[in-house]
Amino acid sequence: MRRNRAAAVGSVTLSLVLAASACGGGTSSGGGGSNESPKTLTYWASNQGPNVEADKKVLRPELDKFEKQTGIKVKLEVIPWSDLLKRIMTATTSGQGPDVLNIGNTWSASLQATGALLPWDDKQFDKIGGRDRFVESALGSTGEKGKDPAAVPLYSMAYALYYNKKMFDDAGIAKPPATWDELVAAGKKISKGGKWALGAEGSNLSNNIHQVFALAKQHGADWFSADGKPDFTSDGAVAAVKQYVDFMGKDKIIAPGNAEYAQNQSLSDFAKDKTAMVLWQAAATTFQSQGMKDDEWGVAPVPVPSGAPGQGSSVNSMVAGINMAVFKDTRNIDGATKFVKFMTSDAEQKILCGKYGSVPPVKTAQDAPAFSKPELKVLRDTLAKSAAPLPQVANESQFETVVGTAVKNLFAKAAEGDAISTADVKAELGKAEQQMTN
Structure with missing residues (x-):
């Protein structure tokens, strides 16, 4: 099942990544640095649905919507969980990676330690509406305690x-x-x-x-x-x-x-x-x-x-879920930030979490009727009251x-x-x- 796949790949050790000198890096050709709005972004999405094609059908209309709003085209690749961590490991050492990517939230601290991901300090969070938009338990699985998060919550599960x-x-x-x-x-x-x-x-x-x-x-x-x-x-x-x-x-x-x-x-x-x-x-x-x-x-x-x-x-x-990260060395940091803001907006959270059967980690998106079904009510209550993040080490x-x-x-x-x-x-x-x- 997709949620367990999200963490199942965590069984692949990150020791090689942690020992390497990470350089990160986006490969998109449309960027011109953080002071110029990029025209293209590359996005690695995790496989959340029954198969990769199902994810493309869910995501493509939303990415087209983002392009219409911003003029930024998103090149989508949906990567199976069996390959995702290995692909990320390679990207952190080779510099040949996406601009934006999904990660299993249990990997946050491990990937944070590579230095390849953009830190989300208060200034960066303000660009997407502020840190306080997100459920506290979901933020607890975004990196090592006491450090700026390495990612932003995207889909929450319990x-x-x-x-x-x-x-x-x-x-x-x-x-x-x-x-x-x-x-x-x-x-x-x-x-x-x-x-x-x-x-x-x-x-x-x-x-x-x-x-x-x-x-x-x-x-x-x-x-x-x-x-x-x-x-x-x-x-x-x-x-x-x-x-x-x-x-x-x-x-x-x-x-x-x-x-x-x-x-x-x-x-x-x-x-x-x-x-x-x-x-x-x-x-x-x-x-x-x-x-x-x-x-x-x-x-x-x-x-x-x-x-x-x-x-x-x-x-x-445990606090289960998917986080969204940005490679620190992307030339498209402004566009990547806009894309994270779009994907974590109330409207998109309601659409995407509704289709995937997950709980929005954005507080104000949880009031939609779809998230009041018995199953999701139990999951919401668990995340709010009785879930804890896996060790962020x-x-x-x-x-x-x-x-x-x-x-x-x-x-x-x-x-x-x-x-x-x-x-x-x-x-x-x-x-x-x-x-x-x-």
């Missing part, structure tokens, strides 16, 4: 609990679980006769990270210390990973085969009535594409220990790789029937921490 109404009815479950204890209890009623309660994607490293990040918050843990050093073996982090893997190994509410699942496979099982629940980001359009009707599924906040999502220990989602992408792999390894052992002890989890996370410090 995790929710999606449940299959028929499977709940068949099991005699009246409402979605609000706590993890309730989820396990409901899951044991459902998990029989070839049916399973909860979907997981054990081979999807970034999805693993997203789940254990929120669980660690609920256990009072962060993955990095205040000085940015990895802290993967704290009691809270270990408890979070064990809780997640135990859904398969101990509680037996996740099918063992899910240990090998990759991108979107859990959603397919959900749509086919094989799995009753999935923890996912804005999934409506994916269910529809697989033939599932809107009235066949429901949505609720991701469970928490107390049952009441809120700030602090009741964090139940320069080696965040390596974190996704090594900890995501640790969870994958533990799922593989659980699938084989091995009991997973606290010591097993701590040892696996210890290996991951060692990889970060080597």
